[in-house]
Amino acid sequence: MTKLIRHATLLMICAVPFLGYADIGCAESTDGEKPHTIRILSYNIHHGAGTDGKLDLARIAGVIRSASPDIVSLQEVDKKTKRSKGVDQAKELARLTNMKCVYGASMTFQGGKYGNAVLTTLTVKESKVIPLPGEPRSALCVTLKVPHKGPSTGEILFMATHLDTKHKPRRSSVPLIEKVFESRPTTPAVLAGDLNASPNSPTMRQFGKTWLNATARKGLFTYPAGNPSVQIDYILYRHLRLCTVLKTQVLKEAVASDHRPILAVLQFGPEAKEKKDTASNKPDTGHVK
Secondary structure (H helix, E strand, O other), X not given: OOOOOOOOOOOOOOOOOOOEEOEOOOOOOOOOOOOEEEEEEEEEOHHHEOOOOOEOHHHHHHHHHHOOOOEEEEEEEEEOOOOOOOOEHHHHXXXXXXXXXXXXEEEEEOOEEEEEEEEEOOOOOXXXXXXXXXXXXXEEEEEEEEEXXXXXXXXXXXXXXXXXXOHHHHHHHHHHHHHHOOOOOOOOEEEEEEOOOOOOOHHHHHHOOOOEEOOOOOOOOOEOOOOOOEOOEXXXXXXXXXXXXXXXXXXXXXXXXXXXXXXXXXXXXXXXXXXXXXXXXXXXXXXXX
């Protein structure tokens, strides 16, 4: 699909303590409006290590390129760690995909850092990292400014995150994420990442109070990659005016990582129809990786 969105600006106001500004050394900083289509991919890349034991960022980049995304939320991204041979993985993936990158470290690890990243074809201005309970975990907060066909411009708040595997810190992360958006209650927002929660979990029930689930369709299993049996990777959205979910898909990639990537294609604007696929409100089904 031809991408209609090419440029954006990034700004984030966070209402909770933060680790600091994210590394954006590899990032560039309504009347008459038309509907816009945006392709969003979420991918836990397992620091580039595939189920075959090979560390291969070029393979990860090929998977990303195959989806032609406008924005990519990446989890388990190394920056200059020993196990990843000192490579700045976000920067290298940006080069291989011809996209811009933003990196947000969750912790120091093996002489480098470990965390989340965002790849995008859109213009990046600044970002912040929000610490979350757990391993430790974090959320990378950005704002993408989307030029309209008409005289006005719009913004989308975008968050890439990886929640903890344990129930208590995972649920405690939800209100911290919500605080990020308190100062921008009506700004369109997208949350994409490995939430480590099944569709029937209390975590998704919490998110379902304020978020719509673009990846709510049954059978979108993302883990484990070789024979996926559960969905723990999601793309959620809120306040995307008159938003239509055009497509959701789990990419058929079983080797490049221990997760499969998940894609959502959203159309928003005055001519799009509103879709209300909320996150699940069913009881918990247990722990997932």
